[in-house]
Amino acid sequence: MTCDIIFRVEGPIFQAALSAHFTTHDGWNGLEGLSDEVRAKARVVVTNGTVGLTEAEMAMLPALSLVCAVGTGYEGVDVAAARARGIAVTHAAGINAQAVAEHALGMILASVRRICRFDASVRAGTWRGDVGTTRLVSGQRLGVFGMGGIGQRTAPMAEALGMRVAYCSRSPKDLPWDFHPDILSLAQHSDVLLLAAPGGPATHHAVTDAVLDALGPEGYVVNVGRGSLIHTPVLIAALEAGRIAGAALDVFEEEPNVPDALRAHPAVVLSPHVAGLASDVQHQSAALILRNIEAHLGGAPLHSPVPELAQP
Template structure:
């Protein structure tokens, strides 16, 4: 009998035939109402759940799925998946770390370029029939700080170093000996050493509010910050205050605390660029993430080790920023 997969993700429909061709039976529930109804109606026969970090899977939902054996998370982040509840039940959790790294890194660099060169304001001016000569900094030769040097952080570093001749420094839970970049022991030290700061670390308890007023003040009035990771890494109130008071030069944000709601204060600021959590969305990345889910599901239901297991609470302390 084919395994039944509850699909909570709303952006992958074009690629779901990959899973169907592998023999999995899919139940699609991309809205909160459909999700609750599917769990209530089909909970006793759902073997697997496909979700993403912001959508998660909560303890009460896990308890309502007695047949659940594996949770597959698209993308690297799994901050709203209750790992303790999964561990208590012996449920395997996987993610898609690294699969969409190129797409996220492309978006990060696009946001950085747009922010530093003030592309949106130039575009709006030309559309109004104006022709302003706006003087903006160059990226070449600048110092880029990366918070979190995983697959995404590495992809950003390569683009910035090789393509823009930027000097790279980073903060990570661990000092990586396999990279040619300078390690900073704290986020504050990283910000102080940076002209531009990109947040590329997973969300979750271990990275919550790493970027606060102290870090933003260390970045300084000429500094720019880009967040393509998780909003929880940044204290939003501190960021808004720094932007309003021009204690930093600008911010580009793809992630927010209560998506899809975005604080009006951010929308009103001219030194902010906003995108709707789309950094990881590209045809290539989406196909790759669904293929990774398929490989994990096939391995699991064949009795083989999954390819990208998530550490459950007993060994979360070994996770890398």
């Protein structure tokens, strides 16, 4: 089977897996940089939830019939426009959940135990410097906003450290942890607020001033979901005023641009949207994308269509 694929995301593992079977093209910097010939014959686009694929971009690809998101998120893909054109959309639902959960736990530990600040102090030659002492993670209350695959994997690991877990999701689940109907209530009962919800209108700027004030001056917010969950100026103001103790962020509103105020703040732990990028996960995701493409080209049912386009 011949097929031309455009990559809207960087990923050597993904590209190696697919270039062995198909013709691939780099569209990392936009479709405009590709030739008319490539855009005319491309049948598949590989992207992610952040970069996505807009209706206007789909219009530039007359042969497009499949969009594959490499992770669980696909909020940047215009699914309605895809449906209108008969374009299939797949994602890798839950495939990176364990990797993100492990990263989330690491960020919780790094924030509460001030690991990065101690590291910087030693590197600066000041030994313990003026970092001070830290609280134990054990005994603290973890509130998980978005109890999907990531939350359900993080919660048991947090419990193993002695944390008490509660959660907020669209509806209660058959889980052993306390349910809160909204994020404000969850924050009021949390020392660490973990954001693991998907992006989109329903969660846009879910973390408000009121939520951060409910978390309080000894509370931490950790975001491994989507940058859009937090309004960045609101978070910066809360940090600078000492209304929360700290933040750990793997995702940002305008990636890869991170405000100077966040990069300079000593109580902020940062990582460049890598929580789900474990190589093991990328190999699994690449294999799933390959199976979806082969199924699509062969007229068989897709293995992981997005819910909006799944057959009943």
